[in-house]
Amino acid sequence: MLDPKAIRSQFPLLLREISGEPIVYLDSAATSQKPDAVLEAMMNVYRTSNANAHRGMHPLAEEATQQYEKARATVQKFLNAKYAEEIVFTKSCTEAINLVAHTVSQQDHIVLSLLEHHSNIIPWMQRDAHIHWTNLSDLEEILRTHTISLVAITGQSNVLGIRPPIEEIIQLSHAAGAKVLVDAAQLVAHHPIHVQKLDCDFLTFSSHKLYGPTGIGVLYAKRECLEEMSPMLGGGGMVYSIAEQSFTPLGIPEKFEAGTPPVADAIGLATAIDWLAHYDWKDIEEYEQHLLRHAEEVLTTIPGLTILNLQPHSAKAPRGDLQPQSGCISFTLAAVHPHDLTEILGRQGICLRAGHHCAQPIHKHLGIAASTRLSVGIYNTIEEINLLPSAIEHAQHVLATT
């Protein structure tokens, strides 16, 4: 069992108060807070060993290179990737998806689910690729009737918290000759990932939702996929040689990492991964499910509050049902706009997200413009969840129109 008290004590930000009230941080799906271990590791880089990686022969440069590559190996093991060079560091999950989208053209047919975050929609649109929207139940039909290059799908919805059955989607897509990109931005902090077992072609995530720093993301891609891809950014650190009119890039992964690499951020990410490894995934998942099921229970007692989900008929996966909501749940409150609700809750130190959460298609599908999202990390407690009903009812009272 997790000891939330012992975990919380490692997060200095959670000691902060807002208007004299202790902070209740329920917005980890936007970004997680960072444990002391990560903060210290990053501070230590700048205090003791800061240098540019892959450049220079002096001892500090050597150390920076070693630590940066060690971080890559940590991510490789974390994702269960076959080779370290299958891990490309980017500045964000968004950039990782853009890096793959950069290689498609307007001839390509791409399948996206209605659950996608804008970062897994816009990059494909920018390439003028032909987009096919799936509600998951019609995926087989789409794969049968079109020549699909790639299926890009979230591992866990950032609004509904549901997890599409990615193993099955990958099998179906591969059988139809399509590659699969899994956007694991939301999944990564809540469920173990084994890219070789999944057999996905691409998988992306960002460090800052995994208790690590902002400013660094990861693209995993099968070695043969990366070798075929052209680099998106040009610059230092990605070139093998330059001729009068052309250049030859380095091999993978360097050819995708132009510019000074985010050394301290990579070390921060690796530290977050090592820190999280102190806890058993089974315990993490059980505890977070316990928090969310409890949140569901207390929220549904509030009059006018509706928790968002797909209708059972459209929630049907190709085969089998969607799993229970993980990481977050979102809701609407009759006659109270999410912006008003979260602003009023925020004054009591309760931090929830309001808006469309960069996922307009699913909101449109549900017939709403915006919602309020509650998301958890392993530092949240049942006591925090229990503060919600009275705080929400207070907001309802403030804004009551009758």
Add this chain to the structure above:
Amino acid sequence: MDIYAENILDHYRNPRNRSPLSPQERIGKDRPEDHQFMQYTENNPACGDEITVGLDIQNTHVCTISWDGTGCAISQAAMSMLSEQFTGKSVEDIENFSTEDMLALLGVNLGPRRLKCALLGLDALKKAMKSHGAADED
């Protein structure tokens, strides 16, 4: 000052000049020659707030403003206040009304997150005004 101050909440709970009918619909076809009707719908896709504003203008005099919309307390209260503010004023007053004037009218200081909410109604009004002076074609 609290953005959920009583005056804002009062306008939110009891919006002034809010009506599903535009001034044109309310007055009907028998309007005097020198009246012009204008209407514009402005929305903020980021939060789904939407305001439709209608004006009845005689020469440069704002006779009636009516509006309808959905959204947060700030966007709805701001529009309600504007409709009171400009009824009986001139079109120039609307054109010259600034962001600072809007904040002064609300009596609050808003951060960048909520400023868009506060300005939604003013944007709708100004865009409706753009058709002012153009030939009225019905």
